[in-house]
Amino acid sequence: MPDRSQESVNRADRILDAAGVLLLRHGYRKVTIDDVARQAEVGKGTVYLHWRSKEQLFTALVVRTSIDLTEELLAQLRADPSEVLPHRFVRSSFLAVVRRPLMLAQLMGDSELLGKLGEGPLRRLKAQSGDRYGRMMIERGLLRGDIPHVDYAMRASVLGFYLLESIDPGTREMTAETKADALAQVVRNAFEPAGAPDPAVVADAAAQLAGELESMISTFRVWIYEGGTP
Amino acid sequence: MPDRSQESVNRADRILDAAGVLLLRHGYRKVTIDDVARQAEVGKGTVYLHWRSKEQLFTALVVRTSIDLTEELLAQLRADPSEVLPHRFVRSSFLAVVRRPLMLAQLMGDSELLGKLGEGPLRRLKAQSGDRYGRMMIERGLLRGDIPHVDYAMRASVLGFYLLESIDPGTREMTAETKADALAQVVRNAFEPAGAPDPAVVADAAAQLAGELESMISTFRVWIYEGGTP
């Protein structure tokens, strides 16, 4: 028998579901709090019992999606530590992002869909995490240290795979997996050292990355309730 | 002593110069034909002696810049045939584009600056040429044939180098050369076969590419006078 606060969490989730459906259909600007409340079958005031503003409501939605995505990556990493290798991890991240329209919109800076929700500290946090991941891989010898600006080059190359589709509609016929495989090839050939990596190093790196992902998830959990502006 | 038509060409060039200055400063929408005429110190009607519409005037400007860019690449290719190798050619193209704001704007689809001039047959032609270059390099064994979707992967990776700067302002501190070098590394490691290429193959490929560039330039020359819609 669910207690009072459990009910409240359920309802918060229902409201976020409603917000998600409407956001993807109409975009941030055209979705009103009234719409969300009606879709979630609650009164408008009820929405404000959970979040202080429209911006915080939709930020919570983006953060919830980020948690979901990060948990997926974490599960894959735990099932197979070699997921930590750049070509594997970048591949999984690519698929995890393109399958979540909200994440894709945030990464591509789609202000039509997200308003200015795309910016903000959330994006900075993710960028920082990417940086830390890169440095960690270089330190452990899982990314080539012999080429200058590996981090820059990898960021640039990967970005292109996310953005090409918006510039060249012809590529929309390829499946996400096909693109992800091509991306993995590029990352492996261009940025990873030749030869098989030491399994011990891989296991260790996987453990560290798992820790980082967990702490990201914790940070996200806090943000859901504080609207990303603590 | 310059004849009548030489004068006319000079004046057309002066008008295009004026249009270029104003376009970069204010963008397509805010530049009026009056402005251009005044900047070029001719009457407004005179502009219409050279081009049938505002769109054709600015299209001619973009095409003139494209010719200039293509001639630069052609000269480099003639000076050193190994410029035809993907990592070299992509590097030179990158530099040639980022040093010409109009070309960069067109490639990035900057509609603030170019209005809808960014679209159109010009862009399609350039995309096609890129495709043909890719196929040619694969046929001659200068791009790896063993990885699926090399063309797609290379287009995506290269695109990222053009676009990263607009997403991550931090990278603006790097010089264009540094970025171009990183790009060349990626292309070489990810897409070219290991080992030195056969000089005869290179020379032959260079000759063919030079031919293609020449024919592009010819096409551009026609378009200057026909506004890109023959």
Place this chain on the structure above:
DNA sequence: TCAGTGACTGGTTTAGAAATCCGGTCACGA
């Protein structure tokens, strides 16, 4: 005679006012 010009025209964009909308509050009812 004709290249060059700028006043002129009417479709389009902009500016400003009026009307509508919607984020956020809160008094009330269950």
Place this chain on the structure above:
DNA sequence: TCGTGACCGGATTTCTAAACCAGTCACTGA
């Protein structure tokens, strides 16, 4: 105590009048 929807006023949209500018063409002077 929790949930609601009528209500408020700042923000956005809509409407209309004024300004603007692409493109034309009759005129000028070389």
